[in-house]
Amino acid sequence: MSRYSKYVIAAAVLAILLGIGLFSSRFILYLTMRVMILSIFAMGYNILFGRTGLLSFGHAAFFATGAYGAALWSMHVSSSHPLLGILTGIVAAAFLALIIGFFCVRHTEIYFSMLTLAFGMMVFSLMWNLRDITGGDDGLSGIVRGSISLGFFKIPIMKDSQFYFLVLFFFALSSLIIYRIYQSPFGLVLAGIRENHIRTEFAGLGVRRYRLAAFVVSGAFAGLAGALSLLLQSNVTPFSAHWSHSADPVLVSLMGGLQTFSGPFVGSILFVVLREFIERFTHNWMLWFGLILLGIILGFRGGIVGSTSQFLKRFSR
Amino acid sequence: MLESLVHVSLTGISAGMFIWLVASGLTLIFGVLRVLNFAHGSFYMLGAYLCYTCLRYMGVDFWLGVIIGPLIVCVVGYAMERYLLRQVYDLELPYQLLLTFAMVLIFDELVKMIWGAGSIGSPTVPGLSGSIQIAGRNFPVYNIFIMVVGPLVAIGLWAFLEKSWWGRLIRAAAADREMAAAIGVRVPALYTAVFVFGAWLSAVGGALAVPYVGLLTTGMGEAVIINAFVVVVIGGLGSLQGAFLGALFIGLLNSFGTRYIPALDMFLTFILMGVVLLWRPQGFFAGVDR
Numbered sequence: 001m002s003r004y005s006k007y008v009i010a011a012a013v014l015a016i017l018l019g020i021g022l023f024s025s026r027f028i029l030y031l032t033m034r035v036m037i038l039s040i041f042a043m044g045y046n047i048l049f050g051r052t053g054l055l056s057f058g059h060a061a062f063f064a065t066g067a068y069g070a071a072l073w074s075m076h077v078s079s080s081h082p083l084l085g086i087l088t089g090i091v092a093a094a095f096l097a098l099i100i101g102f103f104c105v106r107h108t109e110i111y112f113s114m115l116t117l118a119f120g121m122m123v124f125s126l127m128w129n130l131r132d133i134t135g136g137d138d139g140l141s142g143i144v145r146g147s148i149s150l151g152f153f154k155i156p157i158m159k160d161s162q163f164y165f166l167v168l169f170f171f172a173l174s175s176l177i178i179y180r181i182y183q184s185p186f187g188l189v190l191a192g193i194r195e196n197h198i199r200t201e202f203a204g205l206g207v208r209r210y211r212l213a214a215f216v217v218s219g220a221f222a223g224l225a226g227a228l229s230l231l232l233q234s235n236v237t238p239f240s241a242h243w244s245h246s247a248d249p250v251l252v253s254l255m256g257g258l259q260t261f262s263g264p265f266v267g268s269i270l271f272v273v274l275r276e277f278i279e280r281f282t283h284n285w286m287l288w289f290g291l292i293l294l295g296i297i298l299g300f301r302g303g304i305v306g307s308t309s310q311f312l313k314r315f316s317r
Numbered sequence: 318m319l320e321s322l323v324h325v326s327l328t329g330i331s332a333g334m335f336i337w338l339v340a341s342g343l344t345l346i347f348g349v350l351r352v353l354n355f356a357h358g359s360f361y362m363l364g365a366y367l368c369y370t371c372l373r374y375m376g377v378d379f380w381l382g383v384i385i386g387p388l389i390v391c392v393v394g395y396a397m398e399r400y401l402l403r404q405v406y407d408l409e410l411p412y413q414l415l416l417t418f419a420m421v422l423i424f425d426e427l428v429k430m431i432w433g434a435g436s437i438g439s440p441t442v443p444g445l446s447g448s449i450q451i452a453g454r455n456f457p458v459y460n461i462f463i464m465v466v467g468p469l470v471a472i473g474l475w476a477f478l479e480k481s482w483w484g485r486l487i488r489a490a491a492a493d494r495e496m497a498a499a500i501g502v503r504v505p506a507l508y509t510a511v512f513v514f515g516a517w518l519s520a521v522g523g524a525l526a527v528p529y530v531g532l533l534t535t536g537m538g539e540a541v542i543i544n545a546f547v548v549v550v551i552g553g554l555g556s557l558q559g560a561f562l563g564a565l566f567i568g569l570l571n572s573f574g575t576r577y578i579p580a581l582d583m584f585l586t587f588i589l590m591g592v593v594l595l596w597r598p599q600g601f602f603a604g605v606d607r
Binding site: 049053055103106107109110111113114115117118119121122124125126128129130243244247250254284286287289290291293294297298301 | 353401404405408409410411412414415416418419420421422423425426427429430539543546547550554580581582583584587588590591594595598
């Protein structure tokens, strides 16, 4: 795809998202916010999975840390600075990712996945057991969205139609940052590690350090998604840290297309819309997701974006 | 004090035996097929629900249920290996893991659709339903039966793998797939057989768990698979002896943990898993075999 058409598509997506924010009903707003939050989670996750080739089962822990971080900030420090709450969530998640990642990147392949599972479940069990801080299995609820105060004037985000633009802002910012990461030397090294980590090592690059950096960056985005999700739902429970929740970004990335930039976003739209649609007819939406996942793995491994761009390439020749 | 120590130990050992039945199949499959099967807990759950159905709706004996239930699971396991798993052996690791994860979602929801989302109360076994006095406390006879079955399965598996012709073929395929194929072992058929056998072991565990757990829930597969993962990791991926010792250890750790430090309930298990993976990724009890 040419550089020019990429900008056109990005501008069109932004225009549509702005339009949704200005003109749609509360339900569509809510769904779109869920799409954007999930896609921040998945795009960040994909830095590690699609780019660096490491499958983590522990990223739900960073998502939950972001949510708990923002919740604890708003409950104990101040509920009038939601931006600082979000920042707290991101920093907490990134810090945790630094500690956990330091140990996890010592291994690759299945041992890496198992280690992230172990650490993620440690975080889950702490959130479950430390009732005084985290509210145990009830979680933390009743978090209010205070106004953002910028010196003399305040921006209210109480209503969904106002909060939407904050989510959109973070979504656009995250997309931009992750796009820049993929274009940067850092992003290219990550792809090099995925393709052949021994060669990358011989090129004089500290593979383990790069893996850790990718781990922390993706953990920070998971934290941001968690904090935003907390403000959207106004509650958080320890189940958001459970390992099976880590499968969401994997599913989304696979559906959209693993080694593509826009895959996670396309996958998120599909995930949220399909889930909403299937849940109207049946309670067993997980069954359908299992079947979809099976179909993708067996016959459709490029995902939507990957398969479409391959088709376009063939078509334009 | 002493009574409670004895009691907690016995409880831990019998719980460990169920984890062992699941972990043995899991580690066997990993050792030969090199696939870590998330859906292994689902076989356990299916075994339990099918056995229960035999008891409740077909009016058969509990022991017949323990035979019929796992046999049906064997058919499910056969279909899964033959038609799905076989397609992804040559793909990268994430695809294999995710395929088995997709099967977890499918099995869990199917069980919910067939048997309902709620829990089902389960029956007692004639002949093994009472309890006896051990160190001044009542202890269910059934748990003692399980504590006998677990080691018997371990000895049987060991004898099968070490002494029988089939066991030798399995070990050959695990050690070097291509070499085994070159000397005439039908490796794909062997893979299927090992997978079905592993599924059967797990389903037997589930069927035997019906009187033990008292309540059947759709979450039981997920609960046991996490423990089995920990066991297989600390025992060393692919090691049967390691898995047996690991299951005993995790059973005891869980029961002592819940009894004496409930605040760190699951935490201990996972910190153990993390430490073993970092310190001795080949497994804490590895080197015992293979």
